[in-house]
Amino acid sequence: xxxxxxxxxxxxxxxxxxxxxxxxxxxxxHAIMGPNGSGKSTLSHILSGKSGYxxxxxxxxxxxxxxxxxxxxxxAREGVFLAFQxxxxxxxxxxxxxxxxxxxxxxxxxxxxxxxxxxxLTLVKDKVRLLEMDExxxxxxxxxxxxxxxxxxxxxxxxxxxxxxxxxMDETDSGLDIDALKIVSEGVNSLRSADxxxxxxxxxxxxxxxxxxxxxxxxxxxxxxxxxxxELALELEEKGYSWVEVDQAAA
Amino acid sequence: MSASAxxxxxxxxxDYKQGFVTELETDTFPPGLDEAVIHxxxxxxxxxxxxxxxxxxAFRHWQTMKSPEWAFVNFExxxxxxxxxxxxxxxxxxxxxxxxxxxxxxxEAYKKLGIPLDEQERLAxxxxxxxxxxxxxxxxxxxxxxxxxxxxxxxxxxxxxxxxLIKQYLGSVVPxxxxxxAALNAAVFTDGSFVYIPxxxxxxxxxxxxxxxxxxxxxxxxxxxxxxxxxSHVSYLEGCTAPMRDENQLHAAVVELVAMKDAxxxxxxxxxxxxxxxxxxxxxxxxxxxxxxxxxxxSKVSWTQVExxxxxxxxxxxxxxxxxxSTGEFYSVALTxxxxxxxxxxxxxxxGKNTSSTIISKGISAGRAQNTYRGLVKVLKSAENARNYxxxxxxxxxxxCGAHTFPYIEVKQPSAQVEHxxxxxxxxxxxLFFCQQRGLSAEDxxxxxxxxxCKEVFRELPMEFAVEAQALLGLSLEGSVG
Numbered sequence: 001x002x003x004x005x006x007x008x009x010x011x012x013x014x015x016x017x018x019x020x021x022x023x024x025x026x027x028x029x030h031a032i033m034g035p036n037g038s039g040k041s042t043l044s045h046i047l048s049g050k051s052g053y054x055x056x057x058x059x060x061x062x063x064x065x066x067x068x069x070x071x072x073x074x075x076a077r078e079g080v081f082l083a084f085q086x087x088x089x090x091x092x093x094x095x096x097x098x099x100x101x102x103x104x105x106x107x108x109x110x111x112x113x114x115x116x117x118x119x120x121l122t123l124v125k126d127k128v129r130l131l132e133m134d135e136x137x138x139x140x141x142x143x144x145x146x147x148x149x150x151x152x153x154x155x156x157x158x159x160x161x162x163x164x165x166x167x168x169m170d171e172t173d174s175g176l177d178i179d180a181l182k183i184v185s186e187g188v189n190s191l192r193s194a195d196x197x198x199x200x201x202x203x204x205x206x207x208x209x210x211x212x213x214x215x216x217x218x219x220x221x222x223x224x225x226x227x228x229x230x231e232l233a234l235e236l237e238e239k240g241y242s243w244v245e246v247d248q249a250a251a
Numbered sequence: 252m253s254a255s256a257x258x259x260x261x262x263x264x265x266d267y268k269q270g271f272v273t274e275l276e277t278d279t280f281p282p283g284l285d286e287a288v289i290h291x292x293x294x295x296x297x298x299x300x301x302x303x304x305x306x307x308x309a310f311r312h313w314q315t316m317k318s319p320e321w322a323f324v325n326f327e328x329x330x331x332x333x334x335x336x337x338x339x340x341x342x343x344x345x346x347x348x349x350x351x352x353x354x355x356x357x358x359e360a361y362k363k364l365g366i367p368l369d370e371q372e373r374l375a376x377x378x379x380x381x382x383x384x385x386x387x388x389x390x391x392x393x394x395x396x397x398x399x400x401x402x403x404x405x406x407x408x409x410x411x412x413x414x415x416l417i418k419q420y421l422g423s424v425v426p427x428x429x430x431x432x433a434a435l436n437a438a439v440f441t442d443g444s445f446v447y448i449p450x451x452x453x454x455x456x457x458x459x460x461x462x463x464x465x466x467x468x469x470x471x472x473x474x475x476x477x478x479x480x481x482x483s484h485v486s487y488l489e490g491c492t493a494p495m496r497d498e499n500q501l502h503a504a505v506v507e508l509v510a511m512k513d514a515x516x517x518x519x520x521x522x523x524x525x526x527x528x529x530x531x532x533x534x535x536x537x538x539x540x541x542x543x544x545x546x547x548x549x550s551k552v553s554w555t556q557v558e559x560x561x562x563x564x565x566x567x568x569x570x571x572x573x574x575x576x577s578t579g580e581f582y583s584v585a586l587t588x589x590x591x592x593x594x595x596x597x598x599x600x601x602x603g604k605n606t607s608s609t610i611i612s613k614g615i616s617a618g619r620a621q622n623t624y625r626g627l628v629k630v631l632k633s634a635e636n637a638r639n640y641x642x643x644x645x646x647x648x649x650x651x652c653g654a655h656t657f658p659y660i661e662v663k664q665p666s667a668q669v670e671h672x673x674x675x676x677x678x679x680x681x682x683l684f685f686c687q688q689r690g691l692s693a694e695d696x697x698x699x700x701x702x703x704x705c706k707e708v709f710r711e712l713p714m715e716f717a718v719e720a721q722a723l724l725g726l727s728l729e730g731s732v733g
Binding site for chain 1: 679680681682684685686687688689690691692693695699700702703704705706707
């Protein structure tokens with residue numbers, strides 16, 4: 001699904017990622033953890049195509065193609081989805097309009113016909129129920145006046161409808177209370193499948209109580225300093241990030 | 252990579268689809284303006300004597316006036332002697348009696364614009380008056396309207412056939428002394444639409460006028476007069492396009508609306524005059540005076556405008572709320588791109604008791620364009636319990652454009668309530684990236700965000716035109732992101 005090889009990324013003159021190597025196979029969930037400033041968000045941004053970063057070395061291959069060469073909308077249409085840490089508001093544009101426009105642009109790219117209005121409504125309503133959202137959200141402007149939890153649930157709703165192959169979740173747990181976290185996690189869990197992979201970028205371990213990762217990677221100073229199974233997250237929670245940082249310094 | 256600020260500024264390859272020229276034999280006056288030209292104009296139109304006198308009076312007044320300089324627009328002084336004041340497709344003595352007699356080239360031109368004049372092909376329920384340069388070439392559904400008692404015809408025809416109505420109402424809302432361009436228009440106007448809705452009649456269909464400038468070096472001076480008698484109801488729409496030319500062309504129109512007791516007039520404009528090229532060369536100067544008089548009690552006038560064209564727009568559709576309990580509304584979307592300049596807004600003059608007005612203005616500026624909202628809310632001593640609500644929002648696309656707001660509020664009646672809200676926002680890179688990350692191209696994203704911004708105005712437009720307006724916005728923004 002995704003191979004990251006010796007990826008170096010900088011912002012201006014400042015090197016942020018200094019040689020990331022990561023391989024993600026279909027169906028796998030990888031958690032990327034790390035202290036503030038370790039480069040976690042940069043990694044999710046560079047995968048999804050946000051501007052303002054310079055790749056100074058290495059490669060990212062997605063389904064056999066050079067991901068870094070694609071425009072962000074092409075990545076989206078090819079199945080890369082970023083669940084934003086801070087979802088933006090778009091006044092006057094209803095949620096359902098955005099969803100339909102997005103779904104149709106993806107379908108068109110994949111050689112499918114545009115979705116029929118009735119079928120679309122049925123699809124959307126099913127997903128809304130799944131995420132325990134109020135149908136009224138569909139007709140409100142995108143994220144406008146939404147609470148933090150509602151915005152994150154809205155991201156998962158988009159994910160559920162667009163059915164991406166690679167989901168990148170950027171600090172999805174930030175700003176969520178425990179109930180919202182549960183609902184969001186259940187939504188994500190329901191989307192797990194053998195051909196869909198997840199990259200979960202998170203600062204805290206608590207999200208991983210609800211979404212169990214196959215692998216945990218610890219990012220520090222722009223490099224993956226430790227990788228392991230789900231248990232690594234618990235160990236981190238107990239010992240703190242200084243543990244891996246010291247560990248790395250000692251090595 | 253997503254569109255950076257720099258790329259957003261990499262404006263603009265505008266695709267103006269209405270920019271074609273129709274090759275025709277025309278009767279065109281040589282450039283220049285003096286009393287002899289006005290005599291000739293009045294004669295060619297076969298006008299009654301009072302009209303000639305009216306024109307000459309206006310012309311003499313115009314000569315004493317100066318071009319206004321207070322608007323936030325920049326242009327070289329116009330040489331009024333270099334403009335031709337009349338251009339019309341050549342035709343037989345009496346003009347075409349039916350569509351069969353109209354030059355097929357003209358029919359073809361309108362068809363290309365999406366306005367087939369053949370009644371069978373027209374959108375059901377919309378009657379069209381087609382004004383080509385200085386003359387009306389066709390008016391559809393006249394028969395059906397006549398059955399309802401509605402008069403819908405070229406104003407040049409109304410001058411001959413309904414002189415009493417013209418004498419009573421022409422210049423009664425916008426006098427020839429009103430302003431520089433209104434005076435010029437009164438002197439040299441050539442055609443436009445005339446509408447009279449009799450007492451208690453609800454006009455059975457939407458009325459519309461499609462203005463087309465075709466000839467080079469001519470000005471278009473259109474004059475529209477709509478009278479809604481007691482208890483009547485009418486919805487009217489105008490559309491405008493012109494060929495792409497490197498020279499600027501002048502369009503100086505006057506529109507007068509009169510609403511009597513309990514009458515309702517809804518006036519919608521989709522203005523898409525040629526805006527000039529991406530370097531600001533050419534385009535129409537759109538200097539227009541539009542005003543409604545809500546003369547009777549409980550009357551209502553609603554202006555809705557979508558302004559995407561013209562090199563310069565100078566236009567303030569206004570309402571004089573004379574009748575008690577009368578209502579004025581102004582909904583506006585003004586989009587400027589490249590080097591376009593717009594100084595537009597409204598005036599709401601409250602005279603009667605319990606009068607109310609609403610102003611919703613959405614200005615969008617892209618490229619190096621300057622977009623100004625200028626509005627006046629004036630409450631006279633007599634206007635007890637007058638109310639006004641104004642909302643004025645500006646959206647910037649890129650960082651080389653400007654948005655300006657000049658609200659004027661004059662209140663002489665202490666019981667009045669006047670509210671003004673204004674916002675300025677920018678399409679952020681985060682919004683663009685978000686939409687792109689969901690699969691939309693940067694251009695579709697900008698178009699969607701702008702349409703969202705304009706929603707409150709679009710919902711005031713008649714259905715078919717709302718769709719057209721949305722498409723037009725998308726087109727006008729083409730190339731506004733890298």
